[in-house]
Amino acid sequence: MITATFAIPGDLATPTGGYRYDREVLARASAHGVEFDHLALPGSFPFPTPDELLRTAGLFVSHPADRVLMVDGLAYGALPESICLSAKSPIVALVHHPLALESGLAAETAVRLKASEAAALVHARRIIVTSRITGRILIEEYAVPADRITVAEPGTAPAPRAIGSGRSEPTILTVGAISARKGYDVLVAALARLQGEAWRLVIAGATDRAPEVHAALREAIRHHGLEARITLTGAISDAEIEDLYAQADLFVMPSRYEGYGMVLAEAMARGLPIITTTGGAAAETVPDGAAVKVPPDDALALSAALSRLIQSPRMRADLAARSFEAGRALPGWDDTARIVASVVAGLATGAPSHFHHPGSPR
Incomplete structure (x- = not known):
């Protein structure tokens, strides 16, 4: 040894x-x-x-x-x-x-x-x-x-396949501590354009790493009147994260840059349909065809991708199948x-x- x-x-x-x-x-x-x-x-x-x-x-x-x-x-x-x-x-x-x-x-x-x-x-x-x-x-x-x-x-640890929320309004999940790099401000701006559509968003991650970014994100949510539709969980346990993955209908990662994007791999392992930016390694972590990919910092492109998947359960199911297949090949x-x-x-x-x-x- x-x-x-x-x-x-x-x-x-x-x-x-x-x-x-x-x-x-x-x-x-x-x-x-x-x-x-x-x-x-x-x-x-x-x-x-x-x-x-x-x-x-x-x-x-x-x-x-x-x-x-x-x-x-x-x-x-x-x-x-x-x-x-x-x-x-x-x-x-x-x-x-x-x-x-x-x-x-x-x-x-x-x-x-x-x-x-x-x-x-x-x-x-x-x-x-x-x-x-x-x-x-x-x-x-x-x-x-x-x-x-x-x-x-x-x-990536093996995980059971997500079962979804069972709700008529899809549950969108994103995971990661709140920081400027994670691009949650872009995600809120994208969803603010879709207030006439049915959705709810859960942002799961610590809120104490960048207090000024957290405060600005809360203000953006309040400004757009989305307090009832967006949940910030703060730091939560692994078991709670597992429950959120299991009950999500759509996973989104709006990061400006990722060195790998471990949450993308976790979403693939669970067979979630994915929308990700192409910031850094994220474009390669998820194979083409296993996610909808948009440029980082592009709220319009992200909004359009979200709208397509929110409105189409069939598209989500097709994407989920390809995501799950890719997840089975992860190290x-x-x-x-x-x-x-x-x-x-x-x-x-x-x-x-x-x-x-x-x-x-x-």
Whole structure:
């Protein structure tokens, strides 16, 4: 058994796709020959204070030189190059999506994060990305050599097929913490154009990550008079999320950008008809034909797609069948952990890794 370290900023129990990925890898990698120790980094990344950077530098310097150090990209991309250079350990960077592509950043902040991440990635011996498109972005925009990149897509747990709401008004579900990147403002604007049609919307996700975005979303719902038709659940349990998936009639993801879009995979696993934007990896996570795809930030296109599916149970059923078929081909979490473990083991032993080039097929 190879022992390695997985450095992750913040609370590992945070209910986001990135933290779910990290938890699953920590729990499953030992079955594939790598035992990870969890190294907790400050939770303020990617915007750490000077004191937190000093603490992180100390952790990196004192880490055993003969043990692989895997670092979650939420922290790694924000590290000064001096800290990356101070680590004696071979580093694996896990990039969920480039930090500079987060929506809502000031232009100068995005430029600074891109420069920081590009400099840090030079010092990572191997880089794991969670989608092929993220790999291509690192090659084309961050000058990362393709042979240092391995794609390990998130797994999807098996799930029962959705049964639907049984209501005459379709229940539309979207899942994810409220933030600028998720595009819920665009979704509300799209649905505001459909007030004469029958629908209800459930937005399931934490509301405390970006308080100003949450406040603006509530104001938009109030402005359009949609308080009775749109529910914001806040943070809820896994069991409650399962119930929402089971009783949904239509899944929509209005994100401006996704590094993979784990909720899309979860919707496919349950055979839900899907409308998604083409922001980031979302366009590739769901195969063509298994979802209606619209450009990000296009409320008119999203509204038109929603209207077609709200009004046509037959279209929803046809799309659901193709979605369910695609969901059956999704990788599981053991597949993800196996790929991650093989990269770490290859670096630890000096053996060649089996790379999955970002441009290669699944």
